[in-house]
Amino acid sequence: xxxxxxxxxxxxxxxxxxxxxxxxxxxxxxxxxxxxxxxxxxxxxxxxxxxxxxxxxxxxxxxxxxxxxxxxxxxxxxxxxxxxxxxxxxxxxxxxxxxxxxxxxxxxxxxxxxxxxxxxxxxxxxxxxxxxxxxxxxxxxxxxxxxxxxxxxxxxxxxxxxxxxxxxxxxxxxxxxxxxxxxxxxxxxxxxxxxxxxxxxxxxxxxxxxxxxxxxxxxxxxxxxxx
Amino acid sequence: xxxxxxxxxxxxxxxxxxxxxxxxxxxxxxxxxxxxxxxxxxxxxxxxxxxxxxxxxxxxxxxxxxxxxxxxxxxxxxxxxxxxxxxxxxxxxxxxxxxxxxxxxxxxxxxxxxxxxxxxxxxxxxxxxxxxxxxxxxxxxxxxxxxxxxxxxxxxxxxxxxxxxxxxxxxxxxxxxxxxxxxxxxxxxxxxxxxxxxxxxxxxxxxxxxxxxxxxxxxxxxxxxxx
DNA sequence: AACTTAATAATTGTCGACAATCTTGAATCT
DNA sequence: AGATTCAAGATTGTCGACAATTATTAAGTT
Numbered sequence: 001x002x003x004x005x006x007x008x009x010x011x012x013x014x015x016x017x018x019x020x021x022x023x024x025x026x027x028x029x030x031x032x033x034x035x036x037x038x039x040x041x042x043x044x045x046x047x048x049x050x051x052x053x054x055x056x057x058x059x060x061x062x063x064x065x066x067x068x069x070x071x072x073x074x075x076x077x078x079x080x081x082x083x084x085x086x087x088x089x090x091x092x093x094x095x096x097x098x099x100x101x102x103x104x105x106x107x108x109x110x111x112x113x114x115x116x117x118x119x120x121x122x123x124x125x126x127x128x129x130x131x132x133x134x135x136x137x138x139x140x141x142x143x144x145x146x147x148x149x150x151x152x153x154x155x156x157x158x159x160x161x162x163x164x165x166x167x168x169x170x171x172x173x174x175x176x177x178x179x180x181x182x183x184x185x186x187x188x189x190x191x192x193x194x195x196x197x198x199x200x201x202x203x204x205x206x207x208x209x210x211x212x213x214x215x216x217x218x219x220x221x222x223x224x225x226x227x
Numbered sequence: 228x229x230x231x232x233x234x235x236x237x238x239x240x241x242x243x244x245x246x247x248x249x250x251x252x253x254x255x256x257x258x259x260x261x262x263x264x265x266x267x268x269x270x271x272x273x274x275x276x277x278x279x280x281x282x283x284x285x286x287x288x289x290x291x292x293x294x295x296x297x298x299x300x301x302x303x304x305x306x307x308x309x310x311x312x313x314x315x316x317x318x319x320x321x322x323x324x325x326x327x328x329x330x331x332x333x334x335x336x337x338x339x340x341x342x343x344x345x346x347x348x349x350x351x352x353x354x355x356x357x358x359x360x361x362x363x364x365x366x367x368x369x370x371x372x373x374x375x376x377x378x379x380x381x382x383x384x385x386x387x388x389x390x391x392x393x394x395x396x397x398x399x400x401x402x403x404x405x406x407x408x409x410x411x412x413x414x415x416x417x418x419x420x421x422x423x424x425x426x427x428x429x430x431x432x433x434x435x436x437x438x439x440x441x442x443x444x445x446x447x448x449x450x451x452x453x454x
Numbered sequence: 455a456a457c458t459t460a461a462t463a464a465t466t467g468t469c470g471a472c473a474a475t476c477t478t479g480a481a482t483c484t
Numbered sequence: 485a486g487a488t489t490c491a492a493g494a495t496t497g498t499c500g501a502c503a504a505t506t507a508t509t510a511a512g513t514t
């Protein structure tokens with residue numbers, strides 16, 4: 001599952017390893033959202049010095065998983081509904097643009113590759129008639145490849161480096177194995193079709209609606225819960 | 228001029244001060260783009276320990292002004308044409324969305340305030356019939372307020388916290404006192420009009436075209452230079 | 455002379471300790 | 485009793501030194 005993790009250069013330094021460990025634990029909720037981070041405590045837990053722990057904290061801050069205040073300390077970000085919707089707004093804007101660029105930038109070979117991946121996802125989906133796999137892996141994989149296809153390093157950094165794990169965190173902690181799987185699959189097909197047609201304008205619009213639909217689905221769901 | 232600097236909480240720790248100093252020097256080009264950063268050398272230059280210098284470097288990395296490689300070191304980012312155009316693409320997507328949100332989120336009072344600011348910019352512009360002030364301060368100020376008006380913290384963080392100084396760096400180093408001042412001013416007025424009409428869709432489109440026009444202007448200019 | 459290889463120098467990563475700041479709790483005052 | 489002040493405790497910020505890695509230089513070989 002980490003194969004589709006972006007900007008992934010094998011963790012070489014020990015701060016890298018602590019960073020990845022903590023990243024995983026925060027995303028999965030083992031370190032609770034909103035909780036305070038005690039440097040001495042965690043340094044002891046991971047058996048490293050406070051310096052290298054702080055180095056790891058700096059990287060966690062870079063991908064928006066923790067927040068720091070001077071002379072006070074760090075906290076894991078809270079998972080609020082407002083925050084979740086805000087991220088979807090950002091994704092709508094950035095991935096929409098990435099999709100527009102992908103339509104002109106992706107190589108024919110990359111498009112064919114993505115088509116076959118999508119086809120295999122469709123088979124898997126029907127085989128398991130399952131929702132989980134597609135939603136977890138397939139969706140992230142599709143979006144990841146389109147973003148890469150934009151060939152815009154700045155876009156790629158923001159989406160795959162800084163927002164990616166925050167999105168995963170929300171998915172984990174809000175338990176999103178949404179029932180939008182089949183519809184999302186169809187939408188992916190339509191998006192890819194627009195890309196294959198080299199129609200950037202349409203591709204952007206479809207991607208934006210795809211993400212907006214996801215957002216509205218969540219809004220609806222959460223409204224139901226809070227009656 | 229730093230009054231419009233976002234997310235600005237008076238630098239309390241010494242690492243903060245070093246960060247701001249270096250940020251300024253990098254943006255202005257006193258520390259050359261693309262140059263290698265020697266931790267011992269800079270620690271001596273600023274009279275601080277390597278630890279606090281590294282803390283400052285981490286923040287510079289957060290706003291994309293330097294890049295680090297494990298066991299190798301840090302370099303100031305290069306100012307390439309490709310990089311500049313990439314940022315404008317990101318801005319087009321994000322500020323477009325911010326503008327759409329601002330149309331529904333800004334308070335009437337905020338809109339009126341921005342209108343009067345814009346009006347005074349118009350006077351200043353005519354008074355000096357100058358390009359510099361407007362382009363430097365006014366443009367950044369207008370965009371900054373619209374972004375804040377989106378009321379989307381994630382958007383605000385990315386645009387005002389992570390990309391803001393990189394944009395300034397490009398402006399400085401490519402010497403952009405563009406002749407688009409009067410046109411940009413009119414475009415700002417049109418955008419604000421759409422916001423005041425609470426027409427998010429139009430506001431987004433106008434903002435996107437405004438930024439895209441700026442980008443194309445730069446493309447044209449740079450093509451001319453490289454004949 | 456050009457290319458490898460080995461030793462040296464320099465730089466980055468990590469560590470533990472001290473200083474400055476914030477938080478907590480008890481004692482005091484209104 | 486409630487609020488305020490002050491002191492003790494704990495946490496974060498900063499420092500200098502050591503270890504690990506990389507860059508540089510010199511020697512040696514073809």
